[in-house]
Amino acid sequence: MADSCDILVSGGGVAGLMAAATFGAAGFHVICVDPTAPVTDREDAAADLRTTAILQPARSLLEEAGIWERLAPHAAALRIMRIIDAGGAEPVARVTKDFNSADLSDQPFGWNLPNWLLRRELLARLRDLPNVEFRPGLATTGLLARTDHAFVSLNDGSRVKARLVVACDGRNSAMRAAAGINVTTRRYGQKALAFAVTHTVPHDNISTEIHRSGGPFTLVPLPDHAGQPSSAVVWMERGARAQDLQAMDVPAFEAAMNRRSCGVLGPLQLASRRSLWPIISQSAQQLNGPRLALMAEATHVVPPIGAQGLNMSLGDLRCLLDLAHATPDRLGDADMLKAYHRARHGDIQMRVKGIDLLNRTSMLAPRPLRDLRALGLNALYSMAPVRRNLMQMGLGVK
Numbered sequence: 001m002a003d004s005c006d007i008l009v010s011g012g013g014v015a016g017l018m019a020a021a022t023f024g025a026a027g028f029h030v031i032c033v034d035p036t037a038p039v040t041d042r043e044d045a046a047a048d049l050r051t052t053a054i055l056q057p058a059r060s061l062l063e064e065a066g067i068w069e070r071l072a073p074h075a076a077a078l079r080i081m082r083i084i085d086a087g088g089a090e091p092v093a094r095v096t097k098d099f100n101s102a103d104l105s106d107q108p109f110g111w112n113l114p115n116w117l118l119r120r121e122l123l124a125r126l127r128d129l130p131n132v133e134f135r136p137g138l139a140t141t142g143l144l145a146r147t148d149h150a151f152v153s154l155n156d157g158s159r160v161k162a163r164l165v166v167a168c169d170g171r172n173s174a175m176r177a178a179a180g181i182n183v184t185t186r187r188y189g190q191k192a193l194a195f196a197v198t199h200t201v202p203h204d205n206i207s208t209e210i211h212r213s214g215g216p217f218t219l220v221p222l223p224d225h226a227g228q229p230s231s232a233v234v235w236m237e238r239g240a241r242a243q244d245l246q247a248m249d250v251p252a253f254e255a256a257m258n259r260r261s262c263g264v265l266g267p268l269q270l271a272s273r274r275s276l277w278p279i280i281s282q283s284a285q286q287l288n289g290p291r292l293a294l295m296a297e298a299t300h301v302v303p304p305i306g307a308q309g310l311n312m313s314l315g316d317l318r319c320l321l322d323l324a325h326a327t328p329d330r331l332g333d334a335d336m337l338k339a340y341h342r343a344r345h346g347d348i349q350m351r352v353k354g355i356d357l358l359n360r361t362s363m364l365a366p367r368p369l370r371d372l373r374a375l376g377l378n379a380l381y382s383m384a385p386v387r388r389n390l391m392q393m394g395l396g397v398k
């Protein structure tokens with residue numbers, strides 16, 4: 001006999017755990033499976049040391065799901081997004097532009113949280129929800145859709161019967177493959193180093209993105225660490241250079257990162273391990289299959305620029321939740337899933353293309369093109385309506 005539920009969530013990464021908590025809080029019976037148990041301790045060698053800036057429009061969804069109240073005490077607010085062009089002969093800031101959240105509302109752009117902590121708090125929330133079962137150690141392997149439900153096969157030989165399957169199983173999604181949905185992928189030959197630093201100059205809730213070549217170097221505010229101001233860093237470089245940087249001893253690495261950061265927060269000191277992430281851009285051609293909705297990295301992967309990745313996933317989740325609420329008796333049927341595809345696909349395509357362009361612009365090595373980039377930043381910034389539009393688009397409210 002197969003276990004049965006309303007919604008089977010394939011994948012318990014940050015997106016999958018958020019989906020399980022959100023649908024669970026809305027009253028659906030949810031089963032969520034993942035082959036690996038989430039790591040919830042910063043000091044664990046397998047901890048995900050990236051951080052996620054949760055943008056302000058996603059907050060209401062997290063509040064409804066009872067997640068926000070757990071996250072708020074650990075979150076660092078992001079009030080200003082500072083973009084610096086340092087593409088001249090020497091790595092110094094030559095153009096600095098501030099995008100201020102106060103120009104839009106009294107709310108910050110968003111709040112930054114470590115991924116390992118997000119997993120810890122999401123698991124705690126799931127434990128409060130009797131209608132959600134999280135089953136680590138299990139992977140989905142097959143999908144058989146019927147008129148009213150789907151059977152999902154698991155790697156222990158069992159099956160789960162669900163009205164809706166939500167694929168949150170990452171960029172190589174097993175459920176996407178089972179439904180035969182194709183993806184378009186762009187590779188940049190680029191990797192991101194993610195780590196934490198402490199610094200002498202307070203960050204003042206400013207997130208700073210520095211462009212030179214190879215990709216952006218981004219400092220995102222964190223709460224103080226060991227009594228000192230602290231930030232999360234994502235440093236994107238061509239693959240070979242990123243690997244060299246990861247292999248360097250700490251003094252050599254600190255010298256390299258201080259040169260690259262242009263001293264904007266004073267001397268930076270490494271405060272964590274360095275983890276390396278491959279950078280690609282990918283989008284699925286369809287967001288829906290029979291009884292199946294793709295969301296998060298199963299449907300879109302973007303370079304980490306402008307905090308779009310997980311925030312697009314929360315946009316997917318908001319849309320699925322609204323559709324499930326509107327017609328609960330039609331959960332997972334073809335009309336609901338077509339409506340999901342129609343509502344999300346255009347926005348996802350636009351963001352994947354836009355971030356791809358920003359990333360390629362940031363990677364530029366030839367000086368004349370870097371000079372053109374600096375001119376472009378100046379020109380865009382000087383037009384107040386354009387500046388405001390860019391901020392609203394970044395937040396996903398336009």
Ligand SMILES: Cc1cc2nc3c(=O)[nH]c(=O)nc-3n(C[C@H](O)[C@H](O)[C@H](O)COP(=O)(O)OP(=O)(O)OC[C@H]3O[C@@H](n4cnc5c(N)ncnc54)[C@H](O)[C@@H]3O)c2cc1C
Nearest residue numbers: 011013015053139140169170174296297304307309310311
């Ligand atoms: C360096 C870096 C920095 C980033 N910073 C930001 C940011 O500031 N803001 C932001 O919004 N986004 C950011 N992102 C993007 C964000 O981290 C991702 O969108 C998010 O972590 C991906 O989550 P996910 O749950 O979709 O995928 P994953 O984290 O890949 O999770 C997929 C899960 O599915 C599981 N799985 C795989 N196969 C199966 C199977 N067959 N059955 C069941 N489970 C399976 C895996 O074990 C895994 O746990 C960043 C990305 C990078 C690389």
